[in-house]
Amino acid sequence: xxxxxxxxxxxxxxxxxxxxxxxxxxxxxxxxxxxxxxxxxxxxxxxxxxxxxxxxxxxxxxxxxxxxxxxxxxxxxxxxxxxxxxxxxxxxxxxxxxxxxxxxxxxxxxxxxxxxxxxxxxxxxxxxxxxxxxxxxxxxxxxxxxxxxxxxxxxxxxxxxxxxxxxxxxxxxxxxxxxxxxxxxxxxxxxxxxxxxxxxxxxxxxxxxxxxxxxxxxxxxxxxxxxxxxxxxxxxxxxxxxxxxxxxxxxxxxxxxxxxxxxxxxxxxxxxxxxxxxxxxxxxxxxxxxxxxxxxxxxxxxxxxxxxxxxxxx
Amino acid sequence: xxxxxxxxxxxxxxxxxxxxxxxxxxxxxxxxxxxxxxxxxxxxxxxxxxxxxxxxxxxxxxxxxxxxxxxxxxxxxxxxxxxxxxxxxxxxxxxxxxxxxxxxxxxxxxxxxxxxxxxxxxxxxxxxxxxxxxxxxxxxxxxxxxxxxxxxxxxxxxxxxxxxxxxxxxxxxxxxxxxxxxxxxxxxxxxxxxxxxxxxxxxxxxxxxxxxxxxxxxxxxxxxxxxxxxxxxxxxxxxxxxxxxxxxxxxxxxxxxxxxxxxxxxxxxxxxxxxxxxxxxxxxxxxxxxxxxxxxxxxxxxxxxxxxxxxxxx
Amino acid sequence: xxxxxxxxxxxxxxxxxxxxxxxxxxxxxxxxxxxxxxxxxxxxxxxxxxxxxxxxxxxxxxxxxxxxxxxxxxxxxxxxxxxxxxxxxxxxxxxxxxxxxxxxxxxxxxxxxxxxxxxxxxxxxxxxxxxxxxxxxxxxxxxxxxxxxxxxxxxxxxxxxxxxxxxxxxxxxxxxxxxxxxxxxxxxxxxxxxxxxxxxxxxxxxxxxxxxxxxxxxxxxxxxxxxxxxxxxxxxxxxxxxxxxxxxxxxxxxxxxxxxxxxxxxxxxxxxxxxxxxxxxxxxxxxxxxxxxxxxxxxxxxxxxxxxxxxxxx
Numbered sequence: 001x002x003x004x005x006x007x008x009x010x011x012x013x014x015x016x017x018x019x020x021x022x023x024x025x026x027x028x029x030x031x032x033x034x035x036x037x038x039x040x041x042x043x044x045x046x047x048x049x050x051x052x053x054x055x056x057x058x059x060x061x062x063x064x065x066x067x068x069x070x071x072x073x074x075x076x077x078x079x080x081x082x083x084x085x086x087x088x089x090x091x092x093x094x095x096x097x098x099x100x101x102x103x104x105x106x107x108x109x110x111x112x113x114x115x116x117x118x119x120x121x122x123x124x125x126x127x128x129x130x131x132x133x134x135x136x137x138x139x140x141x142x143x144x145x146x147x148x149x150x151x152x153x154x155x156x157x158x159x160x161x162x163x164x165x166x167x168x169x170x171x172x173x174x175x176x177x178x179x180x181x182x183x184x185x186x187x188x189x190x191x192x193x194x195x196x197x198x199x200x201x202x203x204x205x206x207x208x209x210x211x212x213x214x215x216x217x218x219x220x221x222x223x224x225x226x227x228x229x230x231x232x233x234x235x236x237x238x239x240x241x242x243x244x245x246x247x248x249x250x251x252x253x254x255x256x257x258x259x260x261x262x263x264x265x266x267x268x269x270x271x272x273x274x275x276x277x278x279x280x281x282x283x284x285x286x287x288x289x290x291x292x293x294x295x296x297x298x299x300x301x302x303x304x305x306x307x308x309x310x311x312x313x314x
Numbered sequence: 315x316x317x318x319x320x321x322x323x324x325x326x327x328x329x330x331x332x333x334x335x336x337x338x339x340x341x342x343x344x345x346x347x348x349x350x351x352x353x354x355x356x357x358x359x360x361x362x363x364x365x366x367x368x369x370x371x372x373x374x375x376x377x378x379x380x381x382x383x384x385x386x387x388x389x390x391x392x393x394x395x396x397x398x399x400x401x402x403x404x405x406x407x408x409x410x411x412x413x414x415x416x417x418x419x420x421x422x423x424x425x426x427x428x429x430x431x432x433x434x435x436x437x438x439x440x441x442x443x444x445x446x447x448x449x450x451x452x453x454x455x456x457x458x459x460x461x462x463x464x465x466x467x468x469x470x471x472x473x474x475x476x477x478x479x480x481x482x483x484x485x486x487x488x489x490x491x492x493x494x495x496x497x498x499x500x501x502x503x504x505x506x507x508x509x510x511x512x513x514x515x516x517x518x519x520x521x522x523x524x525x526x527x528x529x530x531x532x533x534x535x536x537x538x539x540x541x542x543x544x545x546x547x548x549x550x551x552x553x554x555x556x557x558x559x560x561x562x563x564x565x566x567x568x569x570x571x572x573x574x575x576x577x578x579x580x581x582x583x584x585x586x587x588x589x590x591x592x593x594x595x596x597x598x599x600x601x602x603x604x605x606x607x608x609x610x611x612x613x614x615x616x617x618x619x620x621x622x623x624x625x626x627x628x
Numbered sequence: 629x630x631x632x633x634x635x636x637x638x639x640x641x642x643x644x645x646x647x648x649x650x651x652x653x654x655x656x657x658x659x660x661x662x663x664x665x666x667x668x669x670x671x672x673x674x675x676x677x678x679x680x681x682x683x684x685x686x687x688x689x690x691x692x693x694x695x696x697x698x699x700x701x702x703x704x705x706x707x708x709x710x711x712x713x714x715x716x717x718x719x720x721x722x723x724x725x726x727x728x729x730x731x732x733x734x735x736x737x738x739x740x741x742x743x744x745x746x747x748x749x750x751x752x753x754x755x756x757x758x759x760x761x762x763x764x765x766x767x768x769x770x771x772x773x774x775x776x777x778x779x780x781x782x783x784x785x786x787x788x789x790x791x792x793x794x795x796x797x798x799x800x801x802x803x804x805x806x807x808x809x810x811x812x813x814x815x816x817x818x819x820x821x822x823x824x825x826x827x828x829x830x831x832x833x834x835x836x837x838x839x840x841x842x843x844x845x846x847x848x849x850x851x852x853x854x855x856x857x858x859x860x861x862x863x864x865x866x867x868x869x870x871x872x873x874x875x876x877x878x879x880x881x882x883x884x885x886x887x888x889x890x891x892x893x894x895x896x897x898x899x900x901x902x903x904x905x906x907x908x909x910x911x912x913x914x915x916x917x918x919x920x921x922x923x924x925x926x927x928x929x930x931x932x933x934x935x936x937x938x939x940x941x942x
Contacts, residue, residue: 097447099429099431100431100432100450101431101432102432103432103433103450115727117727117728117729117749118728118729118730118731118749119433119451119731119747119749119765119767121431121432121433121450121451121468133725135767135769135788136728136731136749136767136769137433137451137469137747137749137765137767137783137785139433139449139450139451139468139469139508141449141450141468151789151805153785153788153789154749154767154769154785154788155451155469155509155765155767155783155784155785155823155825156469157451157467157468157469157508157509157530160449160467160468160507160508160530161465161467161507163507163527163529163530163547163548165527165545169543169561172525173503173524173525173543174525174543174561175525175527175543175545177465177505177527189801191805193788193789193791193825194767194785194788194825194827195469195509195783195785195823195825195845197469197507197508197509197530197531197548199508199530210801211800211801211802211803213791213793213803213805215791215847215849216785216788216791216825216827216847217509217531217825217845217847217865219529219530219531219548219549221529221548229797229801229802229803231793231803233791233867234791234825234847234849234865234867235549235847235863235865235883237531237548237549237566237567239547239548239566247797247802252865252867252883252885253567253865253881253883253901255549255566255567255584255585257566257584270883270885270901270903271585271883271899271901271915273567273584273585275584287585298616298617298619301616301619301620301623302616302619302926302929302930303926304619304623305619305926305929305930305932305933305936306929308619308622308623308626308936309929309932309936311626312626312936312939312940411761413743413745414745414746414764415745415746416746417746417747417764433747433765435745435746435747435764435765435782451747451765451783453747453763453764453765453782453783453822455763455764455782469765469783469823470783471765471781471782471783471822471823471844474763474781474782474821474822474844475779475781475821477821477841477843477844477861477862479841479859483857483875486839487817487838487839487857488839488857488875489839489841489857489859491779491819491841509783509823511783511821511822511823511844511845511862513822513844531823531845533843533844533845533862533863535843535862549863551845551862551863551880551881553861553862553880567881569863569880569881569898569899571880571898585899587881587898587899589898601899612930612931612933615930615933615934615937616930616933618933618937619933622933622936622937622940625940626940
């Protein structure tokens with residue numbers, strides 16, 4: 001999340017009741033997760049295992065639960081007991097939950113030629129471009145940005161919360177929601193089928209690239225980046241923070257695991273499960289998804305086991 | 315289903331045009347399926363194969379299509395030609411279908427601090443606790459009970475009819491709906507993603523335990539019991555009357571068959587299919603889902619078949 | 629699509645700016661894809677590979693991008709540079725996109741005894757029969773025809789656009805939507821679960837046969853023909869233009885590929901993937917789905933590979 005204007009170290013420290021170490025005069029431009037941070041950002045870390053990674057990231061501000069580290073030149077440490085709680089406090093402060101009582105919020109902007117059908121919900125600060133069609137019973141939640149010539153079919157939900165939890169099995173309630181303060185960006189000429197769900201980024205954006213088309217009941221997790229001209233058939237599911245490069249085709253009911261990359265122009269056959277990154281320009285099949293020709297040969301080999309058995313017995 | 319007050323044997327008999335045998339002075343407390351009945355309940359049976367099971371169940375009233383059985387001490391037989399039709403008559407009498415013309419019914423109760431977004435439907439006799447968020451385009455059907463601090467994301471449907479049919483292939487229309495007169499109970503701190511469906515129990519309750527979190531497009535069948543602190547990733551489907559114990563994790567696109575049990579703290583890997591009950595505290599994978607380490611070794615063995623072939627040929 | 633009244637060859641030619649060859653006096657009754665055309669229809673073809681097939685089909689009018697063919701007796705050629713664009717022009721002319729601003733359109737007809745719950749959308753020219761129940765948040769799009777005694781549960785979308793694209797990878801936007809001008813026909817006594825999607829036919833009808841029942845989150849692609857008394861469990865997906873004959877059962881999460889046929893009374897086990905046509909009256913399992921008994925034996929053989937290995941080593 002980028003703040004609407006830079007916020008002083010002191011103001012952040014007061015908000016989360018932190019002790020400031022290092023540079024006290026800097027201004028924070030936003031807050032992000034470790035793999036998304038850019039210069040000027042706040043980042044948080046609560047496990048010693050990740051202290052170094054966070055301190056050496058591009059983040060300018062580090063919310064941390066120790067004073068026993070070397071502060072890199074020019075950076076600001078914000079020391080608290082519970083960095084995750086501090087993150088939640090910042091996220092809620094800059095992206096407060098707003099109870100919304102009207103179906104189309106007045107802070108939304110809707111471009112010329114765009115048709116919004118009945119029973120559609122459009123949240124605060126949503127931007128929709130020109131010549132789009134939003135079919136009945138679609139839900140577009142806060143801060144979503146939709147380009148021009150986009151079609152969204154009925155029942156689809158854009159900008160739902162990430163499925164992303166802080167886990168402590170010592171608590172009565174094990175899972176505590178990581179508040180989502182990111183959004184969804186849908187580029188020009190994208191078409192989304194009926195009853196799809198596209199979750200917003202936790203701190204950054206979930207992006208659907210120009211000209212990509214999805215069939216019905218496709219699920220796109222938080223922080224997923226989908227390239228241009230991709231084609232996703234019905235009931236495909238993509239887990240959080242995965243990257244799908246340009247021109248990828250996923251056939252029906254394919255599942256893709258989190259934080260991996262599928263290379264450009266690849267094709268994944270129906271019902272396959274993608275468990276790790278895949279190279280560009282190939283056809284994949286099976287679970288875990290592999291080169292389709294190898295996988296097909298495996299199916300033939302399985303059918304030859306009885307023959308093998310017979311050969312041994314003879 | 316529990317009746318709002320006990321109903322006399324005579325009244326039930328008149329309603330379904332039954333002949334009463336055995337104890338004629340008892341009062342029925344409710345009606346339930348054979349595997350759910352408790353003392354005081356009505357139960358129904360139409361196949362000789364199940365006569366004994368039903369007569370010896372805790373049910374106090376047995377709707378049956380024979381007089382040729384020994385009536386257990388104190389129990390009441392309600393004899394009709396078509397016990398299934400008698401069940402439908404009772405279900406429709408005590409849970410009549412109500413045409414609903416308002417989006418939020420006045421018989422629903424909604425707790426303090428709970429936010430109901432636009433385009434939400436809330437049926438008759440629904441109870442929603444405190445500090446919940448119900449996002450736009452959610453449907454909560456009659457008699458659903460929702461605890462405190464519950465979040466339900468857009469497009470989700472709570473309390474739909476069970477997918478449960480009486481089959482007679484001699485009829486023109488083979489499948490006849492078993493009327494659902496149960497409900498859905500969602501406990502405190504549960505979070506449900508976008509476009510999920512949780513069906514109500516046929517005669518009892520579908521229950522989602524405290525602190526359980528679900529991603530988008532999760533389907534929960536009728537009479538499923540989900541424990542506390544479970545985690546279900548996107549596009550998981552659980553068939554009717556299955557029990558998921560506390561702390562179970564189901565990864566994306568897992569399918570679970572009906573009337574089985576998954577033991578506490580188990581983890582089922584993505585896209586697996588659970589065809590029979592699973593022990594607690596293990597990791598499972600594949601279809602049918604088995605111990606993940608065994609299944610992974612199988613995948614390695616399959617890859618060695620060509621080598622085996624070569625060895626034999628040499 | 630059938631035109632409301634026959635249209636002269638000249639009028640069609642003017643609309644798409646075509647040169648007329650052959651019979652100039654005929655009247656077109658409708659427009660259809662090659663595998664759906666009947667006498668009197670317009671059909672279009674742009675690839676030399678399919679010229680003959682189209683010319684010899686029952687179509688009376690052929691939109692084509694060549695003059696170098698022999699015109700069959702009595703038929704009419706409409707010669708244009710871009711037959712696909714000509715198709716789009718005709719589809720948009722006879723089924724223009726209508727921005728709809730009311731939830732229940734006045735051109736829809738709704739039968740006696742039918743209950744329409746809140747937040748339902750009913751498009752133009754929709755026909756709904758008698759004694760149906762349409763639950764909250766359902767979307768029924770233009771030209772859908774629904775019989776009597778039909779139940780549609782919450783969140784379901786009937787009549788969405790086909791997922792069907794013209795592909796040209798030389799364009800900036802590779803995929804261009806094939807405008808759907810067909811519809812959905814749902815016969816009597818059909819019951820459809822929550823959050824299902826049934827897409828309309830591209831030029832013809834998607835049909836759900838009498839007495840068929842579907843659980844939640846079932847996806848039915850464009851131009852699918854489902855027979856009578858079928859049973860589809862939750863999260864089943866059926867791709868475009870496939871035929872499911874009478875009495876077929878598909879268990880949970882089954883995927884069915886496009887343009888194939890599943891024979892009457894077949895049963896496909898959960899999570900199977902149907903990649904090619906299946907004979908009637910059998911039980912199928914696996915991916916690709918095969919005779920279930922063969923597939924089950926394969927699973928047993930896989931478990932015997934280590935034993936095979938040991939035998940060879942000894």
